[in-house]
Amino acid sequence: MAKTTDSSQFKTSHSNAAVAPASSNSPSGLAGNMLMGLLPIAVGILIALLLHFLLPKMVGLYYSRIVTDIGIAVIMAVSLNIVNGMTGQFSIGHAGFMTVGGYMAAFVSYYGSMCLWGSTETHGGFLGSGECLFVASCIVGGLLAAGAGYVVGLPSLRLRGDYLAIVTLGFGEIIRVVLQQTGKVIDSAEALKAGGLSQLVPPPVGGALGFGGVPKYTNLFWVFTILTITLVVAYRLKRSSFGRAMISIREDEIAAQAMGVNIARQKVLAFVIAAFFAGVAGGLFAHERGVILSPKDAGFQRSFDYVIMTVLGGRGSITGVMLAAGLLTALPEFLREFEQYRLVVYALLLIIMMLVRPQGLLGIHEVWDLWPRRRTTSPPRAASKSSSPVSSQETK
Amino acid sequence: MSDFVQTLITALAIGSLYALIALGYTMVYGILKFINFAHSDIVVLGAWSSYTLAVRILPWLTLDPHNPATVPPFWVAAVVMLVAMMFCGVVGFAIERLAYRRLRRAPRLNVLITAIGVSLLLQNVGQLNFVFGASPQKMPALLPSWELASIAFGEGESARRVVIGLIDVVIFSLATTLMLMMQYLVFHTKLGVAMRAVSFNTDTAALMGIPVDRVVSFTFVLGSVLAAAAGFLYVMKYPSMNQPAHAIWVLLGLKAFVAAVIGGIGNVRGAVLGGFVIAFVEQFGAFYISSNYRDVYVFALLIVILLVKPSGLLGSPVREKV
Numbered sequence: 001m002a003k004t005t006d007s008s009q010f011k012t013s014h015s016n017a018a019v020a021p022a023s024s025n026s027p028s029g030l031a032g033n034m035l036m037g038l039l040p041i042a043v044g045i046l047i048a049l050l051l052h053f054l055l056p057k058m059v060g061l062y063y064s065r066i067v068t069d070i071g072i073a074v075i076m077a078v079s080l081n082i083v084n085g086m087t088g089q090f091s092i093g094h095a096g097f098m099t100v101g102g103y104m105a106a107f108v109s110y111y112g113s114m115c116l117w118g119s120t121e122t123h124g125g126f127l128g129s130g131e132c133l134f135v136a137s138c139i140v141g142g143l144l145a146a147g148a149g150y151v152v153g154l155p156s157l158r159l160r161g162d163y164l165a166i167v168t169l170g171f172g173e174i175i176r177v178v179l180q181q182t183g184k185v186i187d188s189a190e191a192l193k194a195g196g197l198s199q200l201v202p203p204p205v206g207g208a209l210g211f212g213g214v215p216k217y218t219n220l221f222w223v224f225t226i227l228t229i230t231l232v233v234a235y236r237l238k239r240s241s242f243g244r245a246m247i248s249i250r251e252d253e254i255a256a257q258a259m260g261v262n263i264a265r266q267k268v269l270a271f272v273i274a275a276f277f278a279g280v281a282g283g284l285f286a287h288e289r290g291v292i293l294s295p296k297d298a299g300f301q302r303s304f305d306y307v308i309m310t311v312l313g314g315r316g317s318i319t320g321v322m323l324a325a326g327l328l329t330a331l332p333e334f335l336r337e338f339e340q341y342r343l344v345v346y347a348l349l350l351i352i353m354m355l356v357r358p359q360g361l362l363g364i365h366e367v368w369d370l371w372p373r374r375r376t377t378s379p380p381r382a383a384s385k386s387s388s389p390v391s392s393q394e395t396k
Numbered sequence: 397m398s399d400f401v402q403t404l405i406t407a408l409a410i411g412s413l414y415a416l417i418a419l420g421y422t423m424v425y426g427i428l429k430f431i432n433f434a435h436s437d438i439v440v441l442g443a444w445s446s447y448t449l450a451v452r453i454l455p456w457l458t459l460d461p462h463n464p465a466t467v468p469p470f471w472v473a474a475v476v477m478l479v480a481m482m483f484c485g486v487v488g489f490a491i492e493r494l495a496y497r498r499l500r501r502a503p504r505l506n507v508l509i510t511a512i513g514v515s516l517l518l519q520n521v522g523q524l525n526f527v528f529g530a531s532p533q534k535m536p537a538l539l540p541s542w543e544l545a546s547i548a549f550g551e552g553e554s555a556r557r558v559v560i561g562l563i564d565v566v567i568f569s570l571a572t573t574l575m576l577m578m579q580y581l582v583f584h585t586k587l588g589v590a591m592r593a594v595s596f597n598t599d600t601a602a603l604m605g606i607p608v609d610r611v612v613s614f615t616f617v618l619g620s621v622l623a624a625a626a627g628f629l630y631v632m633k634y635p636s637m638n639q640p641a642h643a644i645w646v647l648l649g650l651k652a653f654v655a656a657v658i659g660g661i662g663n664v665r666g667a668v669l670g671g672f673v674i675a676f677v678e679q680f681g682a683f684y685i686s687s688n689y690r691d692v693y694v695f696a697l698l699i700v701i702l703l704v705k706p707s708g709l710l711g712s713p714v715r716e717k718v
Contacts, residue, residue, distance in 0.1 A: 090505060155699065158706055162431050162508065166657060167702060169650070170695030177692050299643060300650075304512055311509050340530075343520040343641075350513035355498055358506045 037236075044228025052221035064220060068288060070329045071223035072281050075230045077309035077325040078318055079277035082234060084307065085315040086243060087270040088250025089156055092303045093168030094278055096152075096175045097145040099298035101279020102286035103179065105141030106214040106293055107203050109134055110185075111192065113215055118189040122215045134217035138226070138283030142276045148175075149275025153268035172298050179295035180208045187213065210294035211286070218287040226284065230277050234318050237273070246270055247316065308350055314360030319367040324360075398549040398556040399683065407679040408672070409564040409633060412571030415671025416626035417652030419578060419664065420619030426595040426662030427615050430504055433511040434491060436649020437518035438484050438620045440640050442627025443535075444528045446480040447637060450536050461536040473538040473632075481624040488620025492613055515646075522640030532642075535635040539563055567629045574625060575668055578618075582664050591615060595662060647691065651678070654698045660711025669709060673697075 056064045080094045110120055112133055117123045123130035148171075155167050183204040186192050192199065205211045237243045245266045248256035257263050286293050296302075309328055313321030335342045353360075362369075417439055424432040453476065454461040459468055495514055499507045523530045542562040548555045582588040593601040594611045602608045630648070631637050638644050655674040659666025674694055681693035701708065 084505075088505075090508065155703060159702055162425075162429075162504070163657065163702060163706065165431070165508070166653065167699055170654075170698055173647075173650075174692050174695050177689060181688050296643075300646065301643065304516075307509070307512070311505075315505075340524055343516065344524070347513050347516035347520055351495055351510055351517065354502075354506050354510040354513065355495070358499075358502055 037232075040232050041228055044231070045225050048221045048224030048228065051224055052219055055220060065289070066330060066333050068218065068220055068223050070326045071220070071227050072284050072288070073306075073309065073325040073329040074322050075223075075227050075277055075281040075284070076306050077313065077321045078230055078234050079274045079281070080306045081310045081313070081316065081318065081321045082237065082246070082274040083270050084310050085313075085317070085321070086238060086250060087246040087267060088253075088315075089267060089270065090162070090165040091152075091168040091271070091274070092165050092300060092307055093152065093170075093172035094274070094306050095300075095302035096168070096172030096298045097148055097275040097278035098282035098285065098302075099172075099175055099179070099293070099295070100148050100282065101138075101141035101145035101275075102282030102293055102297070103141075103203075103205055103211065104144040104279070105134075105137040105283030106211050106286040107205055108137035108140050109217070109287065110211075110214050111200060112137065114186075114189045114192050120213055120215050122217055126221070130215065131217055131222070134215070134283075134287055135222065138280045138287075141283040141286075142279035145279025145282065146272045146276035149271040149273075149278075150268060152275070153271030156267045156271065157264045169300050169303070172300055172303055176295045176298040179205065179298065182207050185211060185213065206293070208295060210292040212292045214286055214293065216287055216289045218284050218289070223284055226280055230280075231318065231322075233273070233277075238316070238318065242266065242269065250316070312350070312353060312360055314362040314364060316364045317360065317362040317366055320360060320362030320365070323362070323367070398547075398558050401547065401549075401558045403679050403683045405558070405560055405564055407675045409567045410679065411672035411675030412568050412575075413626045413630055413633075413671075414652045414655045414674050415575060415668040416571050416622050416629075417649065418655040418659070418667035418671045419575070420623045421653045422656040422659070422661055422664060422667040423591070423615050423619050425656065426664075427591065427598075427612055428496065428500075428507070430507045431511065431653060432619075433508070433649075434514040434518055435619065435623060436646055436652070437515050437522075437640075438488060438623040439627040439630070439649060439652075440522065440645045441487060441518065442480045442484045442624030443631045443637060444522060444627075444640060445483050445624075446476045446628045447533060447535050447631065448528065449476045449479055450538060454536055462534070466537075467540045468538060470539075476538060477625060477628045480628050481621045484620045484624035484627075485617045488616045488623075489613055492616040496616075497609065497612070519641035519645075528640055530639045530641075532636060532638050535631040535637055537635065539566060539632060563633055567633060570625070570629065574622060578622070578664060581618075587611070587614065651691075651694050654694055658698060658701050658708055660708030663708065663710045666708055666710035673709070 051064075051067070055067060076094065076098060080091065083089050083091045083094075113120055113123060113130065116133070117130075123133075152168055152171050156164050159167060182202065185206045186195070186199060186204055238247075245256070245261045246269075248259065248261055249263055249266055253263060285291060285297075305328070309325045310321050312328070313324035332342055332346075335345075338345075417435070420435050420438070421432060424430070424435070450472070451461045453472055454466075454468060457468060457472070459466045491514055495510055496507065499510055522528045539562055543559045544562055544565055545560040547558045547560075549558065550556055580588075582591060590601070590606045590611050591614075593604065593606055594608055598608055601611075651674055652671065655670035656667045657670070658673055659668070659670025661667075674697070677693050677697050678690050682690040685693075
């Protein structure tokens with residue numbers, strides 16, 4: 001009897017001992033993971049706050065406007081990179097998604113603030129009710145763009161490479177032409193009340209003249225907060241099984257399919273995620289000071305800009321694309337005096353880049369990959385003194 | 397009825413231009429498997445170089461290039477067109493030699509980006525002040541505005557006349573001649589056999605002793621020459637020319653590419669068929685539904701055709717071997 005109880009006790013205690021560390025570990029591990037996951041976002045928001053309150057005082061409005069532009073361009077390029085760089089699909093209609101999101105967001109915030117506050121002026125201060133409406137409108141814009149991304153992603157199941165490129169390009173053009181046919185913007189709250197809300201169907205968003213008068217809510221804080229979220233999502237996606245499946249499609253579609261990757265789902269997913277962030281970026285763009293939304297924004301020329309950023313940055317490299325987006329947005333501002341030659345240089349740069357360094361600035365690597373990679377490229381040293389990196393770290 | 401006939405005539409003229417441009421896209425795609433985005437800029441180059449040439453030649457003949465009433469002798473149009481074609485042929489050769497040839501084994505995405513780069517380069521070099529300038533111009537009339545035929549529909553007062561102008565006939569017949577020459581070249585000459593062999597399998601063609609580089613160069617020259625002819629004819633029909641980087645040119649090239657895809661890319665006859673299909677859809681859609689959406693019809697047709705028959709109307713599906 002005693003023996004058995006002993007053994008059972010032993011068993012239970014043993015099992016307890018085995019389970020206890022695991023069970024006590026997992027919540028703290030989970031919390032730790034969540035903290036680690038939230039840390040980049042917290043840091044990003046901190047940076048955004050600092051930029052928002054310090055930058056305009058330090059460098060003036062003109063340069064902080066350029067920084068805002070860079071932020072939006074980075075969001076666009078990083079999100080396009082999910083489709084072009086990671087999944088290896090060639091989308092040249094990304095500006096189409098941006099414009100869909102931008103118009104939707106502008107529509108919501110313009111007519112929304114008319115209904116709520118009777119005017120289209122900015123309402124409430126920093127983080128006030130106006131900005132809440134603005135953020136909500138951006139998200140609505142993003143969702144609509146994601147829907148468009150789903151629709152555009154569907155043909156990608158049947159089409160590859162260049163054909164898909166042409167379809168995405170056609171999508172952007174269709175968006176442009178359809179937006180050109182929309183009606184005149186209703187310019188006062190009284191007119192909106194008098195005519196009733198039924199005037200908003202189909203949406204009067206200005207036609208070929210563009211959608212002006214959108215409240216100017218976009219500031220450095222929101223741009224960089226959303227940029228942070230985009231970066232975190234893109235980076236974590238790249239590291240997740242979804243991201244690896246996408247990369248496998250890029251490397252070899254047939255092999256990926258043979259390994260059990262659901263190609264159709266991954267491609268559409270890539271399009272939907274990329275389109276969502278493009279839509280949100282469009283919302284930011286629409287509410288930026290000095291911007292009048294125009295159907296032209298959906299055209300292929302703007303899409304090419306973002307494609308060029310992803311290519312110059314390196315396919316699949318998030319930091320590389322950030323670098324390229326920053327450079328290519330800032331460079332034209334400083335080359336304004338040479339306006340005529342600017343685009344010639346731009347084009348030459350692109351061709352030479354493709355001929356000389358076809359993998360882009362950083363290739364498939366991130367900025368922080370460059371440093372350790374240089375060490376491992378010298379195998380004899382690494383093989384003979386395997387402990388040397390550790391000791392060097394310790395001495396540091 | 398009269399409207400129908402008038403639209404038909406316009407569609408035939410425009411369709412033959414689309415077909416000419418589409419031939420260049422489809423040949424390059426057939427051989428190198430990439431979209432030559434710079435092709436539409438060769439069309440622009442053809443149009444603008446013929447403009448530049450015309451405004452130089454006309455004063456030399458003591459004619460005022462900006463007076464629409466003066467009509468030069470026929471040989472001026474022929475010379476302008478031939479010189480523009482030769483010039484574009486040289487540019488096409490140079491582009492292939494300097495940019496694309498080095499990327500023959502590169503990933504297709506890189507080649508595509510290079511093509512976009514070449515396209516941007518041509519556009520923006522063309523916009524420079526000492527090249528073509530960045531403002532729209534009016535092409536001097538090189539052909540008399542004769543009415544070759546005038547068909548009356550209806551009786552008496554309500555009769556509506558449909559006019560067939562010289563320019564429409566010239567465009568259609570010249571384009572058709574060029575296309576028939578292409579057809580002969582591709583299907584009945586040794587060079588054509590070589591082109592088709594390279595397009596079928598480059599490596600095997602090289603093993604069979606076909607000079608692949610020379611065939612590719614020739615294809616580019618041929619495509620560029622046809623594009624130049626199309627550019628010249630286009631500005632003969634629509635004399636108000638936009639500046640080289642204007643979106644309308646890119647759109648023209650895109651529609652021609654769509655024509656090539658619809659017909660089955662890589663297929664010479666398909667490109668011609670696609671050109672006419674696109675023009676008919678565009679012109680009749682613009683007339684009978686709404687002219688605001690004319691670009692939408694083309695791209696919508698493209699998406700529908702790609703979804704229903706991804707290899708195009710005349711293309712044969714390619715089975716991928718693993």
